Amino acid sequence: MPEINFPEREEKILEFWKKNKIFEKSIENRSKDNSVSFYDGPPFVTGVPHYGHLLGSIAKDIIPRYLTMKGKRVRRVWGWDCHGLPIENKVEQKLGLKGRRDIEKIGLLKFINECKDYVSQTSAEWNWYIDHIGRWVDMDNAYRTMDLSYMESVIWAFKKLYDQNLIYKGMRISLFCPRCSTPISNFEIAMDNSYADREDTAITIKFKVISSEFLNKYGLKKPCYLLAWTTTPWSCISVMGLAIGESFKYQIIETKNECYIIAKSTIEKTMEGLEYKTIIDLTGKNIIGLNYEHVFNYYNNRIKDFKTYPADYVSEQDGTGIVTINGAFGEVDMASSEQYGLPIIVNVDEEGKFTSEVKICQGIYVKEAEKLIIDDLIARNLLFKKEKIIHSYPFCYRCETPLIYRAQESWFIDIQKVKEKLLNNNQNIHWVPEHFKNGRFAEGIKTAPDWCISRTRYWATAMPVWECDKCDNREVFGSIIDIETRSKQKVKDLHRPFIDEIIFDCSKCDGKMMRVKEVLDCWLDSGSMPYAERHYPFENKEDFEKSFPADYISEYTGQVRAWFYVLHVLSTVLFDSNCFKNVVVSGVIMGTDGRKMSKSFHNYPDPRKLIEEHGGDALRLYLMGSPTMAGQDMNMSEQGVKEQVKKINLIYWNCYNYFKIFADFNGFDPKKELDNSTHNLLDLWILSRANRFLKSFTNFLDDYHIPESVRLVPEFLDDLSRWYIRRNRDRLKAGNKKALSVLYRVLVLFTKTVAPLIPFLSEDIYKDLVNDKESVHLEDWPKFEEKLIDDKLEEKIVIVRNISALALAERAKLAIKVRQPLSELKIKNETIKYDQELLDLIREEVNVKEIVFDDNIEEEVWLNPKITTALKQEGLLREIIRNIQEMRKLAGFKPGDSIVISYSASENYELLIERNKSIILKETLGKSLDATNSRGSGFDLEKEIEFEKDKLWFGIKKA
Secondary structure: OOOOOHHHHHHHHHHHHHHHOHHHHHHHOOOHHHEEOEOOOOOEOOOOOOHHHHHHHHHHHHHHHHHHHOOOEEOOEEEEEOOOHHHHHHHHHHHOOOOHHHHHHHOHHHHHHHHHHHHOOOOOHHHHHHHHOOOOOEEEEEEEOOOHHHHHHHHHHHHHHHHOOOEEEEEEEEEEEOOOOEEEOHHHHHHOOOEEEEEEEEEEEEEEEOOHHHHHHOOOOOOEEEEEEEOOHHHHHHOOEEEEOOOOEEEEEEOOOOEEEEEHHHHHHHOOOOOOEEEEEEEHHHHOOOEEEOOOOOOHHHOOOEEEEEOOOOOOOOOOOEEEEOOOOOHHHHHHHHHHOOOOOOOEOOOOEEOOOOHHHOOOEHHHHHHHHHHHHHHOOOEEEEEEEEEEEEEOOOOOOEOEEEEEEEEEEOHHHHHHHHHHHHOOOEEEOOHHHHHHHHHHHHOOOOEEOEEOOOOOOEOOEEEEOOOOOEEEOOOHHHHHHHHOOOOOOOOOOOHHHOOEEOOOOOOEEEEOOOEEOHHHHHHOHHHHOOOOOOOOHHHHHHHOOEOEEEEEHHHOOOHHHHHHHHHHHHHOOOOEOEEEEEOOEEOOOOOOOOOOOOOOOOHHHHHHHHOHHHHHHHHHOOHHHHOOOEEOOHHHHHHHHHHHHHHHHHHHHHHHHHHHHOOOOHHHHOOOOOOOHHHHHHHHHHHHHHHHHHHHHHOOOHHHHHHHHHHHHHHHHHHHHHHOHHHHHOOOHHHHHHHHHHHHHHHHHHOOOOHHHHHHHHHHHOOOOOOHHHOOOOOOOHHHOOHHHHHHHHHHHHHHHHHHHHHHHHOOOOOOOEEEEEEOOOOOOOOHHHHHHHHHHHOEEEEEEOOOOOOOEEEOOOOOHHHHHHHHHHHHHHHHHHHHHHHOOOOOOOEEEEEEOOHHHHHHHHHOHHHHHHHHOEEEEEEOOOOOOOOOEEEEEEEOOEEEEEEEEEO
């Protein structure tokens, strides 16, 4: 077969698609009344695509292609996520800015204009990658979350939620980035698991007990301390209480100079290397309400007494069984603070630095302040222990700064009010893999906190809220026209600082209505995509309502608690509906070494080079058939992509090429000579297998099980190439119309079936097989013929192949080549004893003269290894024919070319050749076969072959 360069051929197919607008036709040819909808999550405009993007894009392409062939009209529009920290960080790097203060120094207008300029320059490489992985999507008319129309739909959604009392302003704990000076959503961190192991200092602090009644009761003369453990030493300054486990067992223990209260289960670890004795056993109830003295006196005027309180989050395994309560810097701490009426002291500013009242470390970043705090505690004998710990710690997903939990006044969507609806609507969604439905997604809903939707940043949709600078009046707007009508000013842009300039009179006092400083979380943009990209409800109302909820979406596992979640929340609260009907969740592609892909690790093949070398079809097959399409993580492997070329693309091409060679050689025209009637066993079998393949492939894609459909492809190609074509070579070579017709029908059916999966090669082959059709991708999905599926015949062929495999394995053990005929094969299994056609298949495959059934043999098969003189000569004849055929290929002869053969051999071999001259000429398309002593005289190819210490020479040339 001629060598095939798949990437080169894919380039030609790309040119064909674009020149003839095949993608556009695939949509326009389908009725608007028979449409399905697909939502495409917008990637950030930063950078170039990586394997994760390519994985998602291919998954987003296969199903729409499939549905299109099934007659559906599938709108596919690209989108760009233009707002948020990713863009701001890139612009800060460009301008050499280090944080919010620098932004405000250069001026908000300059910064916003730089952001606009940055997102307008999307990388042209995206188009190259999307084209070369064979994805069809409209990138020319992509929606952008920064467009005024898109943003207007976002503020419409905000107003709808606000009117339903689902948005409130309040003090809550959020993850906070000191460098970006903004809260970060929990699901933003969970999305890409932005946690990393980090070494930190944990300390055990001594809080002096001052309850005289308690001290007297237990006769404690020495100073007595509650030992409290914390992994954030900097937060101890504003601790407002200590939490204990009410049911825990505690002890008062005594050392030389002091007494300590500590959980019994933690004593051994905490007191390691120290001498002590137990004074008395206590329970948590005995120490509830115990008064103690704070280690810092900055906030003594904010609370009457510092006490211990029961809490269910205290651990008996970690620390000392006593933990600090600081409502400003922990979620559970805030809950306890609210429960017990403790003050919440936010003494850390938006850059993560202590505020002015903390004299010991005023203006110092919290982590840097820890040394000062610890040294001070040591100096005052209030530090019991300092240790290093390794724990999982959250980092900013964009600037990689360690985050802190910090209380702040923010705007929230009240998720608690709608959790039941969210869980109920989830039951209407078909999840693939299924375990995500009631697993990660449902559990994420159950444990979800209220959604912090405000950000103290700049480049985002401005929050459409105005508040009076003198009274408590607040006005919220859900459209541009509403803002313009109320303010009597023109709205040109919903970004800061433009929208901030709209100021108007308060309706309740003589104050001025000023827009609040916050902007909206960019995840509100992403979650608004279904309606915002159509500018609903201001335009395209009917189009949106027809397309909602989406029939299909797909993203990787990180989006289960991110994009999928926000889509679901917003669709539930706005439309009382799930947002999508079917969702495919893929896993994460790791580097070749199992680590996260990183240029610094050099642990992944360059995506562009890989596609240029192996082709887009090969990458599609590799990724879509991989465990990652079942929601599992996997390591990237270029070898895995190469294998798709070898195991699928090359075999597919060779099957087609084999048909083409012998159809052309025999002048077979399927349009005029197609013969659908056949009784040949292998013809009926391959037609059954082809229709079963189509039926199974269809069922899997109908159920959105992509990898299962992919795995059918190599199995069927193996059947087609290794059994049907190989066992039918003589019929095909001779131009048997029934055999050529069956192979043609099967190739056409297979090509249509795999078109959504292997779009380039299927197009390439289809254009030649069916040259009166413009494109396979404009064809209707084939219908399987149930009447052609023969279960019993397929089962019998499985038996035939199994027996043949066992017999060939036995040949290998005996070191006897398959071309050497043997006299006898014994078979134990009598299932096919009386089916002569099946026995003939085994006889030909194994190359034996006779098959005998014998249930007395020990193994399933037995081969007679004795080779008679006649059998040996027959084997030699086959070797000679094989070698001449191999020489034809090496010489580049076409299948129909006649050749002249010359040879030189010993007397015995000459006799064998002359006796079987007619057979050799027929098998090799030889015109003449003559012995000669003159070598090298004008032959196209010469070859010397060694047979059992004897040598034969052959020379061939075109006749």
